Amino acid sequence: MTDSPSSVVPPTSATAAAAKKPAAKKKERKWAPRMWIGMCYGTWTLFLIRNRFQVSFCYWYKAVLITLVSFLNTAQWLVESLILGPAIRRTKIQPRPLIILGHWRSGTTWLHELLGLDPQFTSPSTYQVMAPNHFTISHWWVTRVFYWLMPSRRPMDNMPMGWDRPQEDEFALCNLGIPSPYLTIAFPNRPPAYQEYLTLDVSEAERTRWKNALYHFLQKVTFLTGKRLIIKSPTHTARVRTLLEMFPDARFIYIVRDPYVLFPSTVHLWKRLYETHGLQVPTFAGLEEHVLSTFTRIYDRFEADRALIPPERLYEVRYEDLVADARGRMEEIYRQLELGDYSQVRPAIEKYLAENADYQTNKYSLTDEQRAAVRTRWRPFIEKYGYGS
Numbered sequence: 001m002t003d004s005p006s007s008v009v010p011p012t013s014a015t016a017a018a019a020k021k022p023a024a025k026k027k028e029r030k031w032a033p034r035m036w037i038g039m040c041y042g043t044w045t046l047f048l049i050r051n052r053f054q055v056s057f058c059y060w061y062k063a064v065l066i067t068l069v070s071f072l073n074t075a076q077w078l079v080e081s082l083i084l085g086p087a088i089r090r091t092k093i094q095p096r097p098l099i100i101l102g103h104w105r106s107g108t109t110w111l112h113e114l115l116g117l118d119p120q121f122t123s124p125s126t127y128q129v130m131a132p133n134h135f136t137i138s139h140w141w142v143t144r145v146f147y148w149l150m151p152s153r154r155p156m157d158n159m160p161m162g163w164d165r166p167q168e169d170e171f172a173l174c175n176l177g178i179p180s181p182y183l184t185i186a187f188p189n190r191p192p193a194y195q196e197y198l199t200l201d202v203s204e205a206e207r208t209r210w211k212n213a214l215y216h217f218l219q220k221v222t223f224l225t226g227k228r229l230i231i232k233s234p235t236h237t238a239r240v241r242t243l244l245e246m247f248p249d250a251r252f253i254y255i256v257r258d259p260y261v262l263f264p265s266t267v268h269l270w271k272r273l274y275e276t277h278g279l280q281v282p283t284f285a286g287l288e289e290h291v292l293s294t295f296t297r298i299y300d301r302f303e304a305d306r307a308l309i310p311p312e313r314l315y316e317v318r319y320e321d322l323v324a325d326a327r328g329r330m331e332e333i334y335r336q337l338e339l340g341d342y343s344q345v346r347p348a349i350e351k352y353l354a355e356n357a358d359y360q361t362n363k364y365s366l367t368d369e370q371r372a373a374v375r376t377r378w379r380p381f382i383e384k385y386g387y388g389s
Contacts, residue, residue: 033146034062035171035277036186038131040077041070043177051187055279062279076134084136084223091219093229095249098339100232101240101302102255103295105265107319109166111255112232114330116166117348120340122227123166124217132172132217136224139163168233169217178213179206181235181294188274188282192290199238199301211246238301244308251337252309254302256385257319259295259378260371264364266291288370292377299381313337318385326353 039047044066048055055063098115102108116123127143128135143163174180179194187193196202200210218229236243243250267288274282306314315336322329330349334342366374375382382388 033130034066035130035182036175037066037069038073038129038133038172038175039066039070039177040074040133041067042074043175044070046177047183047186051190054187054190056281058281059279073131073133076131076138080134080137088136088216088219088223091223093215093218093222093247094227095247096251097218097229097231097247098251098253098337099236099243099247100230100253100255101237102234103237103257103262103266103298104234104269105262106234106257107255107322108232108234111253111322112166112230114326114349114352115230115333117352118340118345120228121230122221122225123230123232124169124172124221125164126167127163128221129167129169129172130175132175132220136220166230166232169214169231170233170235172217173210173213176213176217178210185270185273185277186279188270188278189280189285198235198294198297200242207242211242215246234298238298240302240305241308250313251339252314253333253337254306254314254316255319255322256316256381258387259374259382260366260387261364262295263291263370263374264366265362266295268362268364288373292373295378295381299378303380 036044036047048063098121100108100111100115102111112123115121127139131138131142170180170182174182179197181192181194181198183193184190197210200207202210218231222229231243237254240252270287270291271282271284274280274284315333317329317333327346327349331342331346334340334345
């Protein structure tokens with residue numbers, strides 16, 4: 001739920017004036033599901049304790065609702081464990097998952113949607129990552145009874161949403177009680193959470209726990225379909241070494257994007273997620289520095305570990321090139337990564353591209369100071385991928 005097409009415009013006097021004027025916000029849907037609503041009672045309680053119950057007064061209704069649902073989550077988890085637990089643990093994951101890498105807002109979601117049109121693949125869905133403890137037994141009734149709760153569009157970019165659309169597995173880890181940088185979204189005014197889990201620079205025991213949780217979640221997804229997995233989360237860009245330990249024969253796609261678009265778009269992303277899924281009224285203090293430093297950590301770690309991926313199993317693409325020739329690039333991806341007969345999925349991709357041809361991207365402006373910071377802090381990336389100043 002973190003990226004889609006957007007563009008940046010230079011800060012002319014008109015755009016600068018517009019920037020001073022608060023943008024009109026869509027009215028928040030108070031009863032739309034928050035990403036933490038899938039936690040079991042014990043996980044949710046510990047989460048509140050670790051954050052000292054620092055929920056803003058106006059958002060206590062969210063905390064109360066999540067608490068009530070956590071009892072139901074716990075009950076359904078017990079039922080799933082008793083009925084399907086042994087079968088899920090015996091499930092074999094297809095050994096060559098396709099893993100999409102790339103920073104937030106670099107086009108990973110668009111690429112995920114395109115690849116998901118191929119019926120040979122399966123991906124974690126929005127419902128599955130929100131209810132990882134029990135989705136194998138609850139999906140059939142929750143998504144039917146509560147279909148109206150899911151917004152039709154994402155808050156940050158107006159891209160389509162739905163219970164069954166492809167989603168990031170990082171949210172599933174959060175709801176399973178696994179430390180994740182994404183937990184910052186819930187309490188954005190506290191220091192950024194679990195930053196060491198971005199690169200998995202943790203103890204071996206903690207890393208093993210992380211791998212076991214992700215693998216078991218993916219076993220559940222595979223249990224329902226038996227298909228080959230597409231895995232996508234921007235955080236995984238800094239976890240190549242660990243992912244290869246889990247899936248030595250995995251295929252990877254790494255997508256990059258103009259950093260002068262990436263920076264303001266990512267800032268906007270976190271602001272909207274803090275506002276929509278947060279339990280505090282966000283101040284956004286330190287957010288721009290957080291975006292700048294997090295990008296550097298992700299890029300540096302990927303560059304350090306990329307040599308671990310055999311060259312024929314890694315396809316790199318610039319977002320701008322994918323937009324300019326999506327059909328040609330998709331065919332190249334299929335050919336290099338040996339994903340199968342592209343002609344079988346070409347009609348579906350052609351149809352998707354035609355139906356979304358009129359999508360309007362977000363527009364952003366950068367101040368001189370912001371542009372200088374990006375140019376200085378992200379220079380190695382800019383020079384490597386040929387993005388101008």
